[in-house]
Structure formats: C-alpha cells, structure tokens
Amino acid sequence: MNKRQGEGCPKKYADTSRDVSVKSSSPVLAAFKVFQQELDTRHDKYERLVKLSRDVTIESKRSIFLLHRVTSVPNTEEILKEADLKLDGVRHKIGQIAEELMGEDIYQFHRAYTPGIQEYVEAVSFLHYIRHRRLISLEEINARLVFCSQGAADALSPGSQVLTFHVTPSDYLLGVADLTGELMRMCISSVGNGDIDTPFQLSQFLRQIHDGFSYIGNTGPYEVSKKLHTLRQSLAKVEDACYTLRVRGSEIPKHMLADVFSSRTTLIDPEEGVV
Template sequence: MAAPSGLIAHGLFEDLQARTDEDTAIRDGLRDIIQTWEKQNRSITYVLSRGHGTPIAKLSELLKSAEEPLGKAVETVGKLAEVASKAPYYKFNGMWSRQMQDLVFQILFWGWLGGYENGGGEVKSGRLMNIEEVGEYLKVPVNLKDEDKFHLAIEEYLHALISLVEELARLARNSVTMGEYERPVLINQFVKDVLAGFQILNLKNDSLRRRSDSLKYKVKDVEDIIYDLSLRDLLPKKE
C-alpha cells in the first residue's frame, strides 16, 4: 500500500543524496592527498633507515638530508588539514591516522638522533620531542577538545612513541655491530624511561594498550645487549 502523502518530507532523499555526494567529494580529495603523503613517508623512511649503518660522527649529514622529505610531508599535512577542515574531524580522521602515526614516528626518530633544534638552539642526541614540539613542527594543533578540526591526537603520538622504542631496540643491536658502544647505553636508559611513563597511563584505546604491553619485551632486548656488552667488558667506562 502506498505511503500516505505528507508522511515523508518533500526532497528528503534528494537532500540525503546531496550530502552523500559532498562526503564522497571530500573523501576523494583526501584520498589523493593521503596517497602523496604515503609516498613521502616512504622517502623519509628510506633516508632515516640509513641511520642504522651510519656512525655517530657522520650522522649530521644524514639528518640534514632528511629535512627535505620531512618538509614536503609537512606541506602535504597542511594541504590535508585544509581539505579536512570542510568536514567534522572524527568523520574522516580514520583515513589518515596511520599515516600520521608513521610521520610522527619518523619525526621522533629524526629528533632522537639529533635532528631537532629546539627554541634554545640545542641539538642533542637521545632527546624525546614532546607532543607540543611535534605539533609545532607539523604546524598543526594538538589534542583539540573544544574544536572539531584537524589536529594531532594524543593516541597518534603514543603509537609513534611505541614505534620509536621498537626502532631504537633495533638501533641498539646495529650500533654494537658498528662498534658504537655508547649508544646502546643511551638507548637502554631511554626505553626504560618510556616504559615507566607508559605504566603510569590508564589507556582506554585497545590497540594502543596492546602495543604498549609489548614495550617490556623491547626493553628486555636492549637490556640483553647491555648485559652482553658488560660480559665482554665493552661498556664505556664511567668517568
């Protein structure tokens, strides 16, 4: 039986179609930018991965070479933020959250190796960039609560920090291969501090909680390296 006239507002479905078309256009525009971003992230990874075979004395040149691909990725993030601002943040942020985590990890690794210069002009290996510094580098706001627009979320930063610990555990082993025995000691203290920090957090995000549980195994990997160095009497002597 046909629905009585007047029960369905005139133009309702036309309006829904128009909204759907608008969302589709935004999604398509975001997808094109994200594909470019993914390529740029891979370029950064290619450059920074060479840090595993680069002696500390030659790191500055490598870190300098990473600045160009990092800068291009930051520009792309700006373009993405501009398009994403046309729609509610949480409607589309799942499209780029993984890419954001990857880029933030790369920024953290670059900064840890000594690529980041803070406001005081200090460049220091082993330093962790906080979330505000990363947001400033990316030129995006951080952890917005009262505005529904593009930003760097705390969960994305924490995922990136876990990736950093995983990368540093690998770097500790490769540093021993190169005869760089001071760096594993620095990494050992750093990853322990990160683990202690995560133990303070009451994480609600399931994937983040599962990944954080693996941190203790990475810390143990580094501790095993330090133990092996101590048995071989290769640890740097304390002054």
C-alpha cells in the first residue's frame, strides 16, 4: 500500500517571503564589529612586536660577535665602547616595545618579543662579564630600561611619559643560559691567542652558574630545563680545556692549542652531562 503524499515529511512554513536578513542596526552585528576591531588591533600590535623583537635579536647578535674580538685585540676598551653604542641602539628598540605594551597585559604579548629580550640579556651579560668578571643581575638590567615616550629627551618635558620595561625572571634565566655558550667560545678563542688564564676563570664562573641553575631544578620554566643540557655541555668543554692545559699544556705549542681543543670538544658525547 502506497504512502499518502506528504506523509512523514516535516511541516513547512507557508510564509516563505519572511525577511530573515540581519539589519545593520542589529546589536549582535554591532557587537561583533567591535570584537573584529579589537582582534585586528591586537593582531597588528602583535606583529609590530614580533618585528621589533627580530630587530633586537639581530642587533644583539652583532654586539656579541663584536665582543668576541676582545680575545684578539690589544686594546679591548675600544671594542667595549663600540658594543655599548650598539646596545644603546638595542635599548632604543626595547623602548619602542615598552610603548607598544603601555596599558596592556604584557603576558598576552610575551611570546612575540621574548626571543629578542633573551638575546639582549645574553649580549649585555656578556659585555658585563668581560668588563667586570661577574654576572650582571636582573635589577641592573632593568635599571637601564627606563625610557621617555614620544621621543622626548627630557623625562620632565611637557607631553612626555616615563616608561619602564621589566625583563621577566624567566627571560633573564634563559638569556644567562645562552651566555654560557658564548663563554665557552671565548675560552677556546683565548687559548688560541695564548691566554691560558682565562679558561680557568671561565671554568670557575660557569661552574657557579651551573650550581645556581641546579637550585632551580624542575621548579623553573620549561625552557630553562631544556637549555640546562646545553649549559652542561659548555661547562664540560671548558673543563676539558682546563684539564688539557693543566696536564699537557707544556707539551702542546700555544699556536696549536686551539686546534687541539676544537677537535677534542667534537669528541665529547652529546648526551654526557656534568653531575
């Protein structure tokens, strides 16, 4: 028996000419336009911060490359002054980051600029160690990150506003962890130029940094635990260089020491750490 026509089908509306379009005056549409503007503004700010962070990273790396020349020149003060000028330019870029973050929750944009800040901490701590033979503190870094908005030269001039950029403790730790790799390279370069005292100073300094990170353990940021392995490798290479200097230093000509250390560091087991 055939089913009757239309049986079992959903009921259809008779009035198909009903206007279902959303009017431009709809409060829902107006609310979503506001959301769109907020998201676009936030995205544009994020992209500007990424670009500024990239500029900070590039200039900081150039400062680090410049500082490595101190092992091969007789007058290191000229190198340090030039590095200071470069880092002043980096701080100017960080001042622009501070302006972008004015009135914002910094942790919403932290991922955009943290690579540049870590590289800056690495560069400024490298310069500080070469000049003072000690680790720069977080407070000393933040003390030089006070700026005037609107490009005012005087913080008390009309229309200007004092801005302060605070390096987070995690960015500071990550920058210091990267510093150990530069100190290891400085150790090898120093030996190649006949300086046999610097490796022993660096070995002691790196051991102190390693002991400090050991106190943090698993309670620190996740990125710190990842870089701790690289820190241990750098310390192992420097201590291996010091061991070779102490045991075989008199047997190896000074102009060949750097080649010997470079070949020995490649033989260190990448999974071997310092306990």
